[in-house]
Amino acid sequence: MSLPPDFEKFKGEIFSHKQDRNDYYYKSYQYAKSSFRSIKDMNPKYVLYPKATDDDDFDDIYLALNYAKKNKLKIAIRTGGHQYTGASSTDRNNLQLDLADTYKKFEWNDDKTILEIGISYSLDEFARKLKEAGRFLPSGQCEYVGLGGHVQTGGYGQLARGFGLLTDYVTEIRIISYDETEQDYKAKWIKKGDELFRAVIGGSPGNFGIITHVKFMVLKDSDYPNSRGFFAVCKYDPKNFKTFLDIKLETVGEDDFDYCVSVLSDSGIEDEENALDKDPSYDETYNQQRYTNKGNKNVIWPTIIIIHAYHYRNYDEQTSPIKKIKDVTTEWNIVTDTNEHVEVSQLVRNWIMLIRREFQLQYIKRGYVSNWEAGKLIDTEWSAWVTNRINIAICKKLKVSAQFKYFGGEESEFYKKGEENKDTTSLSWRKMNFGITIDIFFEKDNFHLASEWQRENDKCISVINPIFSDEDIHKYKELCELRNKYDPDKIFIPNDFCVGVKYEAPIKVLKDILDKNSEKFEHMLKHEDFDSLEEQIFKLVAENDTLRRENTEVKAENSLPEEFGDDRVEDEWVDEDDDVSLC
Ligand SMILES: Cc1cc2nc3c(=O)[nH]c(=O)nc-3n(C[C@H](O)[C@H](O)[C@H](O)COP(=O)(O)OP(=O)(O)OC[C@H]3O[C@@H](n4cnc5c(N)ncnc54)[C@H](O)[C@@H]3O)c2cc1C
Known part of the structure; x- marks a missing residue:
C-alpha cells in the first residue's frame, strides 16, 4: 500500500479506508460501531498499529504525531476499543492509533507490591497474570476491555466497597504529551500529585496524551x-x-x-447449529470471523x-x-x-465475563x-x-x-x-x-x-440534580485549561466526546433545568398512583408468569403496555444500508 513518505520509517501496520477494504473493515471495528455507526462517522483516514522494538521505543508514535501536527489532524487513541460511544474512534479526516499490541512490559519490584506494566493488556490477561503472582486489583467486568481506557476511568465493580477502584492504585503514568521544556510531544513519567496525573485519571480519557505504561500499587491475596x-x-x-x-x-x-x-x-441463541445458520448481522460477522470460539456465539x-x-x-x-x-x-x-x-484474586476473576459483548x-x-x-x-x-x-x-x-x-x-x-x-x-x-x-x-x-x-x-x-458534586464546574474549567497546556496543537480532540469541545450550557440554563426536574420529581412522589406500585407489579408478574417460564419462546404482544402511550416520538432510524459509506 502506498503511504505518505512521512510513514516510510513506520515499523508497524497502517490500514487505510482507500485500500485494504477488507482489513480496514475489521481494523476500524469496535464495540460502539453496532450502535453509533449510523449517526456518526467512525471510519478514520488511517488506522495505525505502532510497533516498538522495546518498551522505550516511541518512534512510530512520534511519526504519527508529526504527521498529525503537519496536516492539522486529530488522533483518536484506542487500546481495547470498548468505549460505549465510540470516543476512541474518529472520522475519515483523522487518525486512529491502536495500542492493543504495542507495549507488553510486565515487571515487578522485589516484593511484588509495585508493578510496572505496558498498556497493551486486556482485563482478562491482566487479572490472570496478577492472580498467578497471588496479587489482585479491583477491575471491571469485560474480558476484552483494554487497560488503556480502563486505567483512566475504571474498575467499577463488585470489589468497590472493599477496595475502591483500579484508578486508586495507579501511582505513575508514562504519557506522551506536550513538554514545555522540549517544546514538543515527548514521553515522560508523571506521578500522583502532578497536575497532568490529576487530569488523566478521570478527566477525560485520551484527551491529554498517549499512555504507554503505568505503575500500580498492588494488593496481596495473603493479606486476606x-x-x-x-x-x-x-x-x-x-x-x-x-x-x-x-x-x-x-x-x-x-x-x-x-x-x-x-x-x-x-442469549437468544437456542443452539449453536441454529445460530450459525442464521443470517449473521454486522457484529456477528465480525465476531465469527475474527474471534472464532471467542464471541458469545458459543455461550448460551x-x-x-x-x-x-x-x-x-x-x-x-x-x-x-x-x-x-x-x-x-x-x-x-x-x-x-x-x-x-x-482468594480475592479469584473473586476478581469471578466478575470478569468471558464474552466479547x-x-x-x-x-x-x-x-x-x-x-x-x-x-x-x-x-x-x-x-x-x-x-x-x-x-x-x-x-x-x-x-x-x-x-x-x-x-x-x-x-x-x-x-x-x-x-x-x-x-x-x-x-x-x-x-x-x-x-x-x-x-x-x-x-x-x-x-x-x-x-x-x-x-x-x-x-x-434521573429527575433530580444530576450535578450533585459541587466541585464539578470548577473542575471542568481546570481540565479545559490543562488540556490546552498539554496538547497545544489540539491533536487529542478527535470527536465531540472531549473536554472543551462542545458548546456548554451556561450555569443559569443548567440551574433552570435542575429546578424543573426537582419540581417534576416532587410531583411524581405525591402522585396518587404512586402508592399502588407494589400491587401493579405483582399483577403484571402474574400476567406474565407463563410467558416468563418459557422465556426463550416469549412472543411479543401486539400492543405496547399502556405506560408507553400513543404519543411516542418517532425517532428517525437510519438503515444499516444507508450507513456512511467508505470513500
Ligand atoms: C461490555 C463492557 C463491560 C464493561 N464493564 C465495566 C465494568 O465492569 N467496570 C468499569 O469500570 N467499566 C466497564 N466498562 C467500561 C470500560 O472499562 C471503559 O469504557 C474503558 O475505558 C474501556 O477501555 P478500552 O481501552 O477497552 O477502550 P477504548 O475504547 O480503546 O478507550 C476508551 C477511552 O480511553 C482512551 N484511551 C484508550 N487507550 C488509551 C491510551 N493508551 N492512552 C490514552 N488514552 C487512551 C480512548 O481514547 C477512549 O477515550 C465496560 C465496557 C464494556 C463495553
Whole structure:
C-alpha cells in the first residue's frame, strides 16, 4: 500500500479506508460501531498499529504525531476499543492509533507490591497474570476491555466497597504529551500529585496524551486469609429479583460486604447449529470471523439473575447476609461458595465475563448514580419499581443487562479512597451510595420500544440534580485549561466526546433545568398512583408468569403496555444500508 513518505520509517501496520477494504473493515471495528455507526462517522483516514522494538521505543508514535501536527489532524487513541460511544474512534479526516499490541512490559519490584506494566493488556490477561503472582486489583467486568481506557476511568465493580477502584492504585503514568521544556510531544513519567496525573485519571480519557505504561500499587491475596464469597446464578424470577434488591436495601449497614445483583436476558441463541445458520448481522460477522470460539456465539444462557456477595476480612456464617441471599431460592447454580476460603484474586476473576459483548445487537445504555439513603428508596418502593421495569423489558423481548450495587457507607473504600484522592484525581461522584447500570439491547424492529423504555426510566430516575458534586464546574474549567497546556496543537480532540469541545450550557440554563426536574420529581412522589406500585407489579408478574417460564419462546404482544402511550416520538432510524459509506 502506498503511504505518505512521512510513514516510510513506520515499523508497524497502517490500514487505510482507500485500500485494504477488507482489513480496514475489521481494523476500524469496535464495540460502539453496532450502535453509533449510523449517526456518526467512525471510519478514520488511517488506522495505525505502532510497533516498538522495546518498551522505550516511541518512534512510530512520534511519526504519527508529526504527521498529525503537519496536516492539522486529530488522533483518536484506542487500546481495547470498548468505549460505549465510540470516543476512541474518529472520522475519515483523522487518525486512529491502536495500542492493543504495542507495549507488553510486565515487571515487578522485589516484593511484588509495585508493578510496572505496558498498556497493551486486556482485563482478562491482566487479572490472570496478577492472580498467578497471588496479587489482585479491583477491575471491571469485560474480558476484552483494554487497560488503556480502563486505567483512566475504571474498575467499577463488585470489589468497590472493599477496595475502591483500579484508578486508586495507579501511582505513575508514562504519557506522551506536550513538554514545555522540549517544546514538543515527548514521553515522560508523571506521578500522583502532578497536575497532568490529576487530569488523566478521570478527566477525560485520551484527551491529554498517549499512555504507554503505568505503575500500580498492588494488593496481596495473603493479606486476606479469611475472604469468602458467594458467586452464583439462578433463573430469572421477578419475585426473587425483587427480594434480592430488598436484601440490598436492608444490608447497607454491613461493613466488609460487597453485594451486586445483576440480571441478564437470555442469549437468544437456542443452539449453536441454529445460530450459525442464521443470517449473521454486522457484529456477528465480525465476531465469527475474527474471534472464532471467542464471541458469545458459543455461550448460551437463559434469562438469569447473577449474585456476587463477598466478605474479605471476616466471615460468620450465622450473621452474614449471604445466608439470607441463599435462602431466596433452592435452584442455584453455584460457582463459588462460602464453605471455604477463596482468594480475592479469584473473586476478581469471578466478575470478569468471558464474552466479547453481551449481545450481538444494538444498544441504549444508561448508568445512574444516587446519593440517596436506603430508607428513602424503601419509602418510595424502589425495588418494586425496578422489578416492574426489568420485567416489562424481558417480557417484551428486549435484552437486558443490568447491575445494582451499593457503594456507600463510612467504611466503604470506594468512599474513603475517593476522599483520599480528591485532589489527585478528577473522578466525580465518589460520594455516591447506589450505582446502577441498565443497558438494553434490541433487534432493529424494537428500536422504538427500547428507546421509550429507557426514556421512561430516565423520567423516573434521573429527575433530580444530576450535578450533585459541587466541585464539578470548577473542575471542568481546570481540565479545559490543562488540556490546552498539554496538547497545544489540539491533536487529542478527535470527536465531540472531549473536554472543551462542545458548546456548554451556561450555569443559569443548567440551574433552570435542575429546578424543573426537582419540581417534576416532587410531583411524581405525591402522585396518587404512586402508592399502588407494589400491587401493579405483582399483577403484571402474574400476567406474565407463563410467558416468563418459557422465556426463550416469549412472543411479543401486539400492543405496547399502556405506560408507553400513543404519543411516542418517532425517532428517525437510519438503515444499516444507508450507513456512511467508505470513500
Ligand atoms: C461490555 C463492557 C463491560 C464493561 N464493564 C465495566 C465494568 O465492569 N467496570 C468499569 O469500570 N467499566 C466497564 N466498562 C467500561 C470500560 O472499562 C471503559 O469504557 C474503558 O475505558 C474501556 O477501555 P478500552 O481501552 O477497552 O477502550 P477504548 O475504547 O480503546 O478507550 C476508551 C477511552 O480511553 C482512551 N484511551 C484508550 N487507550 C488509551 C491510551 N493508551 N492512552 C490514552 N488514552 C487512551 C480512548 O481514547 C477512549 O477515550 C465496560 C465496557 C464494556 C463495553
